[in-house]
Amino acid sequence: MSINYEREKQELTRRNFVSLSGWSIFTLGLLGAGGLFARFFWPNVRYGPPSKFSIGKPGNYPDGAQQTFIDQKVSVIRHGSNIGAISLVCKHLGCTVAPSATGYDCPCHGSKYDAIGQVTHGPAQANLDWFGISLLPSGDLQVDKSDIRTVSAYYGVK
Amino acid sequence: MSVQTTEPKAGPPDPKPGIGAWGKLSRAIYRQAPEVFDNLRQLPYNLYKSIYRTTAFPKTERERSEAFFNSFLLHIQPAKIEKHALRFNYTFGLGLISFYLFLLLTVSGILLMFFYVPSVEQAYNRMLDLRSSVSYGMILRGMHFWSANCMIGAVFFHMCRVFYTGAYKPPREFNWVIGVLLFVLTLVLGFTGYLLPWDQLAFWAITVGANIAGKADYVSDHLAMIPGVPNMHMGVMMKNALLGGDTVGQEALIRFYVLHVALLPSILFFLIVIHFWRIRKDGGISSPKESPE
Numbered sequence: 001m002s003i004n005y006e007r008e009k010q011e012l013t014r015r016n017f018v019s020l021s022g023w024s025i026f027t028l029g030l031l032g033a034g035g036l037f038a039r040f041f042w043p044n045v046r047y048g049p050p051s052k053f054s055i056g057k058p059g060n061y062p063d064g065a066q067q068t069f070i071d072q073k074v075s076v077i078r079h080g081s082n083i084g085a086i087s088l089v090c091k092h093l094g095c096t097v098a099p100s101a102t103g104y105d106c107p108c109h110g111s112k113y114d115a116i117g118q119v120t121h122g123p124a125q126a127n128l129d130w131f132g133i134s135l136l137p138s139g140d141l142q143v144d145k146s147d148i149r150t151v152s153a154y155y156g157v158k
Numbered sequence: 159m160s161v162q163t164t165e166p167k168a169g170p171p172d173p174k175p176g177i178g179a180w181g182k183l184s185r186a187i188y189r190q191a192p193e194v195f196d197n198l199r200q201l202p203y204n205l206y207k208s209i210y211r212t213t214a215f216p217k218t219e220r221e222r223s224e225a226f227f228n229s230f231l232l233h234i235q236p237a238k239i240e241k242h243a244l245r246f247n248y249t250f251g252l253g254l255i256s257f258y259l260f261l262l263l264t265v266s267g268i269l270l271m272f273f274y275v276p277s278v279e280q281a282y283n284r285m286l287d288l289r290s291s292v293s294y295g296m297i298l299r300g301m302h303f304w305s306a307n308c309m310i311g312a313v314f315f316h317m318c319r320v321f322y323t324g325a326y327k328p329p330r331e332f333n334w335v336i337g338v339l340l341f342v343l344t345l346v347l348g349f350t351g352y353l354l355p356w357d358q359l360a361f362w363a364i365t366v367g368a369n370i371a372g373k374a375d376y377v378s379d380h381l382a383m384i385p386g387v388p389n390m391h392m393g394v395m396m397k398n399a400l401l402g403g404d405t406v407g408q409e410a411l412i413r414f415y416v417l418h419v420a421l422l423p424s425i426l427f428f429l430i431v432i433h434f435w436r437i438r439k440d441g442g443i444s445s446p447k448e449s450p451e
Contacts, residue, residue: 036294040269045291 082154
């Protein structure tokens, strides 16, 4: 077996062509596998609690009531004939805020919100989210956490 | 493919006039620090040399051998082999097929681990999710399942080939022992993986398997015939150790999971490495010349 190595270095010989093709196919395959892996890694379903959940009849909430749904991280409040659903996820870095005498306090970095979720003390820069409420045919109220509202987005109860 | 493997030139490097910003940058580096310019120019060559420690186009027999000795991936192959070893129908490539299936099982198994949860509440649903709501989950599960089945077949036929070519005879007798251990480990990996989908087939297969182990009281029954020796019920001991309880439940699932994804593959890989190393130390694969008719 004699190979002209000087020629191999300079030209696209048959040997170099086959080698180049092989490595190209290998690289393409590797890129394809990488793409498939990225798609596989991307979650198609979420395993958390559903974003819509029932909070019971409006009559369960007397005027001035405040009830926490800790699994859903939602606080339901009633002022007069208005019912509101406030997110308990801090707008700073996502810790769960706790109801306090002045409203809601975040245990992680000390952010404070008033009773309707308006920020009163940093480091948070924004008010707590409110969620949309709707009436189900059964007469129960439903909170939809994908329907994000601003402060005082009350649902009026007759 | 032209690999630049020219030896670094002696004397001052010549700063070729480059185009645009690249040329400006190279000339600036050359003016400020010629030795840095020189080192940068030799960087690709030095990188290649530091990894391969050999020339890309070996000319002599010695250089060709060195190319094999000095590369980690190539050194597993012998630099020279006998002609009959290249004949496909001498080995049918069954050993390498088994090893490739093991690699395939490792890769697909690690990917499956991203979505599987070894808990009695979730395991079955996670398996169903792999089929329905994970992209490429079904083909991945199928790859793992079929590779596992094929690996048992490939290892079995590899043992047959080794037997019929007399490759179990000295000096390869210890490698045959390692091979038998590898075969047993392959079967046990198949058995432990069988429980993980947590369906009816899995549950009752492991129930039956564990109860077979539970029946193995022969030795302790006979030991108990010696006066003063209590009956240890070794079968029940083995069954309880395997299941971590009396029936197949959460304890059995987590035990089988850890055995399947961590302990047994580690032992298998360790033995595979020794198996490959011994092939080389025992003088390559067996030869018809060694046992003349």
